[in-house]
Every structure is written in C-alpha cells, then in structure tokens.
Amino acid sequence: MDIFRLLSRGANIQKNGKHASDMALVNPDQAAKRAQTTNKSTDKINRDRKIESVVERELNFFKNKTYAKPQDAEENLDEDKDNSEDEENQEYPPPLITNNEDARVYRKHHHCKVSGDDIPLPIGSFEDLLSRFQLHKHLLDNLNKQNFTDPTPIQAEAIPALLNGRDVIACAPTGSGKTLAYGIPLVQALHEHKKNVGFRGLILAPTRELAAQIYDEVIKLSRGRDLQVCILNKSTATKFRNKVVSPQKYDILISTPLRLVESIKDGSIELNNVHHLILDEADKLFEQGFLEQTDDILAACSNKQLQRALFSATLPSGVETMAHTIMHAPIRVIIGHKEGASINIDQQIVYTGSEEGKLIAIRQMVQAGQIVPPTIIFLQSITRAKALFHELIYDGLNVDVIHGEKTGPQRNKVIERFKNGDIWVLICTDVLSRGIDFKGVNLVINYDVPQSAQAYVHRIGRTGRAGRKGRAVTFFTKEDKDSIKSVVNVMKQSGCDIAEWMSKMTKITKNEKKAIKRRPADRSEISTVPHLMKNKRKLRNEMIEASKKRVRAEASGSNNVPIKEKASTETE
Ligand SMILES: Nc1ncnc2c1ncn2[C@@H]1O[C@H](COP(=O)(O)OP(=O)(O)OP(=O)(O)O)[C@@H](O)[C@H]1O
Numbered sequence: 001m002d003i004f005r006l007l008s009r010g011a012n013i014q015k016n017g018k019h020a021s022d023m024a025l026v027n028p029d030q031a032a033k034r035a036q037t038t039n040k041s042t043d044k045i046n047r048d049r050k051i052e053s054v055v056e057r058e059l060n061f062f063k064n065k066t067y068a069k070p071q072d073a074e075e076n077l078d079e080d081k082d083n084s085e086d087e088e089n090q091e092y093p094p095p096l097i098t099n100n101e102d103a104r105v106y107r108k109h110h111h112c113k114v115s116g117d118d119i120p121l122p123i124g125s126f127e128d129l130l131s132r133f134q135l136h137k138h139l140l141d142n143l144n145k146q147n148f149t150d151p152t153p154i155q156a157e158a159i160p161a162l163l164n165g166r167d168v169i170a171c172a173p174t175g176s177g178k179t180l181a182y183g184i185p186l187v188q189a190l191h192e193h194k195k196n197v198g199f200r201g202l203i204l205a206p207t208r209e210l211a212a213q214i215y216d217e218v219i220k221l222s223r224g225r226d227l228q229v230c231i232l233n234k235s236t237a238t239k240f241r242n243k244v245v246s247p248q249k250y251d252i253l254i255s256t257p258l259r260l261v262e263s264i265k266d267g268s269i270e271l272n273n274v275h276h277l278i279l280d281e282a283d284k285l286f287e288q289g290f291l292e293q294t295d296d297i298l299a300a301c302s303n304k305q306l307q308r309a310l311f312s313a314t315l316p317s318g319v320e321t322m323a324h325t326i327m328h329a330p331i332r333v334i335i336g337h338k339e340g341a342s343i344n345i346d347q348q349i350v351y352t353g354s355e356e357g358k359l360i361a362i363r364q365m366v367q368a369g370q371i372v373p374p375t376i377i378f379l380q381s382i383t384r385a386k387a388l389f390h391e392l393i394y395d396g397l398n399v400d401v402i403h404g405e406k407t408g409p410q411r412n413k414v415i416e417r418f419k420n421g422d423i424w425v426l427i428c429t430d431v432l433s434r435g436i437d438f439k440g441v442n443l444v445i446n447y448d449v450p451q452s453a454q455a456y457v458h459r460i461g462r463t464g465r466a467g468r469k470g471r472a473v474t475f476f477t478k479e480d481k482d483s484i485k486s487v488v489n490v491m492k493q494s495g496c497d498i499a500e501w502m503s504k505m506t507k508i509t510k511n512e513k514k515a516i517k518r519r520p521a522d523r524s525e526i527s528t529v530p531h532l533m534k535n536k537r538k539l540r541n542e543m544i545e546a547s548k549k550r551v552r553a554e555a556s557g558s559n560n561v562p563i564k565e566k567a568s569t570e571t572e
Pocket of ligand 1: 147148149150151152155172173174175176177178179180312313434435436437461465466
C-alpha cells in the first residue's frame with residue numbers, strides 16, 4: 001500500500017471530519033455509538049478507522065504489533081461501490097484492498113507483476129480473507145499463534161488466486177513465505193477429513209528435508225482440525241505397501257518425487273482424487289533427473305478438476321513454457337525479479353586466485369571474526385565437502401558436514417544440531433540449497449561457484465529470510481571465469497553495488513551456461529598439505545605398490561612364504 005497516499009488520505013479526513021476521527025481515537029466504541037445517529041457519520045467513522053488502521057499497519061515495518069479487528073464492517077473505500085452488497089460481509093472486518101486502484105498501488109509498492117484473466121484483488125491483511133473467502137476461524141487463529149499478522153506480497157497475491165480455484169505460476173524471492181502462500185489455500189479448501197476418499201491435496205518437493213519442513217508447516221496450519229496430513233517416507237511407504245495403514249486415512253500428502261513414483265508403481269498409492277497439486281521448487285522438479293518422475297505423478301493425478309500450482313524463487317523461461325502446457329488459464333505472479341536474489345542479502349564475490357587461496361581466505365575470515373554463526377558453506381561435491389570439513393575441524397570452529405552420503409537419520413541429527421546452535425558452521429552440498437528455512441543464518445559462503453544463476457539464488461537464499469538481513473560471499477578462481485558471470489548477473493539484477501570490472505564483463509552465452517550446468521569445474525583437491533610433502537607421499541606409495549607387485553611375482557614362483565609377510569619384510 002502506498003504509504004504516502006494513505007497518509008494524505010488520513011490528513012484529509014482530519015481536516016474534514018476532525019471531530020469523528022478524534023472520538024474514534026479516544027474511545028472507538030463510544031464514538032461509533034454516537035456516530036450511529038446518522039448513516040453519514042457512521043460511514044465517516046468507519047472510513048477514518050480503516051485508514052488509521054491501514055496507516056498504522058504500514059508503518060509497523062517490523063511487524064511487531066498485532067491489531068484488534070475493526071468493528072463496524074460496512075465501510076468501503078471505493079466511492080463507487082454499492083454499500084448494500086454482500087450482507088454476509090457485515091460480520092467481518094472490511095477488506096483493506098477493495099478496488100483496482102488500491103490493488104494497483106499495492107502492486108507497484110511491492111513490485112508484484114500479476115498477469116492472466118480475471119485476476120482477483122490482493123489481500124491487504126489475513127483478516128481480509130474472512131470477508132472475501134470466509135476463511136475458517138481456526139486458520140486465522142493458527143496464523144496469529146505464529147505471529148503472522150500481515151501477508152507477504154506473494155501471499156497477498158497467490159492466496160486469493162488459489163482460493164478462486166485458479167491454476168497459479170508463482171515466483172517470489174527466497175524466504176518470502178511461499179509455503180504459506182500455498183499452504184493456507186490448501187488447508188482452507190480441504191478444511192476437514194473426508195472419509196474413504198484418500199488424498200485430496202498433494203505437495204511435491206525435491207528433497208526429503210524440504211518435504212519434512214513443509215509437513216511441519218502444514219501441521220501447524222491445520223491445528224485444531226481433523227485434517228490428516230501424511231509425509232511419505234520409508235516408514236509410511238512401507239506401511240501403505242503392506243496395507244498396515246490405508247492411504248484413505250489421509251487428506252494431504254507431502255512427498256519427494258522418487259518415493260511417490262515407487263508407491264504409485266507398486267499400487268500402494270492412488271492420486272485420482274487429488275484436487276490440489278502443488279509443485280514446490282517447481283523449476284527443479286522440471287529439470288532432468290526429476291522430470292520423468294514429475295511427469296508420472298502428473299499423469300497419476302487424473303482428476304478433471306485438478307488445480308495446479310507451481311512455486312519457486314527462480315523460474316527460467318524454458319521451465320515456464322513447459323509449465324504452461326500442463327496448466328489451465330493460470331494466473332502468473334512474479335514478485336520482484338524472476339531471477340533476482342532477496343534484497344535483504346548483501347552479496348560479495350572474492351577472487352582467491354587458486355584453490356589454496358580459498359582456504360587462506362576462509363581462515364582469514366575466521367581470524368577477522370567475519371564468520372558469524374550460524375554460517376553455511378556450500379561446495380560442489382561430497383568429496384570436497386568432506387575435505388573442507390577435515391580441514392576446518394581443527395580450526396576451533398564448531399563445524400559439521402551434511403551431504404547425500406549420510407543416512408536420513410544422520411542428516412536429521414546434523415540439521416537438528418545446527419538449528420540448536422550446537423554447530424556454528426554447516427558445510428554442505430546443494431542438497432540443502434533449496435527451501436530449507438534455518439532461522440537467522442547470518443552468512444552463506446559459496447566455497448565453489450554454483451553451476452547456475454538459479455543454484456546461486458537458492459544457495460544464498462538460506463540467509464536474509466523473512467525480512468532479516470544476511471550476507472553471502474562467493475569465492476572464485478581462474479577456473480570460474482565463465483561461471484562467475486551468472487553470479488555477477490544476479491548481483492546486478494538484485495541491485496547490488498558492483499565493481500567496474502564486473503559491469504564490463506561479457507554476457508555468458510547459452511552454450512557456456514549449458515556446459516557449466518552439465519559439468520562441475522575441475523578443481524584441485526582441498527588440502528593444506530604442501531605440494532612437496534604430497535609428492536613425497538605419492539613417491540612412497542608408488543614404491544610400496546611396486547614392492548608388493550615384486551613380492552607377488554616372486555610368490556607366484558615359490559609359495560613357501562605368505563605374501564603379506566614377504567611384503568611387510570620388504571617395506572621395512
Ligand atoms: N506473513 C508472514 N509474516 C511473517 N513471517 C512469515 C510470514 N510468512 C512466512 N513467514 C516466515 O518466513 C520464513 C520463510 O518462509 P518460507 O520458508 O515459506 O519461504 P520461501 O519463500 O518458501 O523460501 P524458499 O524460496 O527459500 O523456499 C519462515 O520462517 C516463515 O515462518
């Protein structure tokens with residue numbers, strides 16, 4: 001909402017209707033009662049109150065206040081609108097955004113680009129949902145309990161679109177509240193358990209960690225209702241397969257693609273009653289490696305009324321084109337720039353010359369107190385993540401590592417310890433780059449340059465979430481002369497200050513992009529052991545191997561002495 005417009009509206013009212021507005025401020029109920037003497041004065045008071053409440057909300061930048069619901073709900077800021085319409089709305093507070101002009105101002109202020117046919121107005125508060133969509137009271141209570149008083153822009157736009165039954169393609173920055181943007185309409189639509197129907201809502205996410213996080217969020221939203229939510233993991237999948245538990249017991253399913261496809265194929269799960277399908281991190285789910293599974297799942301969601309929603313912080317145009325082929329007259333919501341990082345992140349790139357330079361740089365950051373916990377460090381492979389862990393563990397940092405080679409419970413434990421503050425620095429691969437909502441991460445370090453602009457946006461998006469500030473540092477070497485261009489591009493689009501040499505960089509070509517994405521850069525190993533020492537070790541190992549071979553050859557000639565014994569004698 002345009003704060004200056006609202007403030008000037010308020011000023012007008014002070015001038016023209018000072019008495020009524022003063023009364024409302026001193027004792028709103030009394031003022032309202034007195035003002036009821038004429039319809040005209042009631043309208044005036046309602047209007048004043050609404051404007052005051054909007055201005056106050058808009059000025060509450062840190063969202064640290066909750067607001068009592070306005071009483072008399074008849075008021076409508078749109079002069080042209082018929083006051084007598086929709087009797088039911090009278091029980092609810094009036095919506096804050098009531099006409100196209102309000103919507104236009106809101107969208108301009110929050111950088112919302114919304115396209116499609118019959119786009120509904122955004123909501124100005126969660127309470128707007130009461131009058132406009134008869135939001136179930138328990139849902140609002142559950143939001144209030146978590147101190148969610150005002151919708152973020154993606155929530156303001158996507159919630160009404162989804163509640164109108166529309167397909168939605170949504171792209172909004174990392175940490176901007178996309179989970180609730182689809183979670184609220186889903187819980188509102190399904191409301192309570194339906195017997196013998198089975199899954200009516202399905203949320204798909206690329207990693208098990210993200211699926212688990214979404215599950216927790218949906219559970220919090222559906223508290224106080226008999227809505228049954230299931231996460232498909234090894235245990236639940238086995239129970240469904242062995243018919244120990246019936247899928248009909250549940251209303252909402254949350255899963256990763258591979259596990260779900262397995263359950264569809266072995267016949268333990270059917271998706272023909274799914275009415276609401278949400279693809280979180282949708283661009284990832286349309287990438288090679290997931291595409292085939294996503295296709296199978298889309299095919300299994302055979303209900304004709306299926307509503308589809310795609311959410312991500314990045315939406316490459318190729319993916320969007322593909323998405324359009326499966327959607328019906330979607331509403332497209334873009335908040336900010338499609339490939340832009342969150343504006344709350346201070347982004348930096350650091351040239352380290354060589355691989356060894358990266359280790360030196362990270363140690364310098366430790367010395368300078370720049371590694372402010374919690375910190376996450378991303379690397380391009382499991383081997384490299386492990387190697388860095390072995391280097392940093394001796395530097396007095398509380399550090400741990402997480403990657404795809406660890407078992408589920410091991411990964412959960414590391415995540416738990418990081419969340420509790422037992423681990424200060426978490427080293428990981430891209431397995432944690434998308435969607436994971438660690439509260440208050442201060443710093444993200446890209447030890448290795450990510451392989452695409454999207455990967456970069458998601459990685460650094462682990463910091464600067466929910467309106468908090470964050471910092472991201474990306475190391476690069478001469479091996480990264482092409483891949484760093486994508487990073488610089490994102491920095492430009494996010495409005496970061498960039499050095500002159502960066503602004504002069506040539507654009508990355510499509511072919512370069514593809515090549516980088518296909519294959520990670522060849523990098524020398526992470527180690528502080530000097531080259532001379534490494535060469536000596538190598539020579540020694542080669543000598544041992546050669547000696548073993550000789551012993552084996554001799555042994556094959558005479559079998560009197562056991563090979564091991566011979567070998568050890570020789571190496572000694
Ligand atoms: N309306 C709100 N008011 C305040 N905080 C909110 C609101 N909605 C969501 N949040 C908080 O913002 C944080 C980020 O939300 P969420 O994980 O849904 O972001 P996201 O947009 O999905 O991010 P990503 O793209 O990284 O997946 C969470 O901690 C969530 O609790």
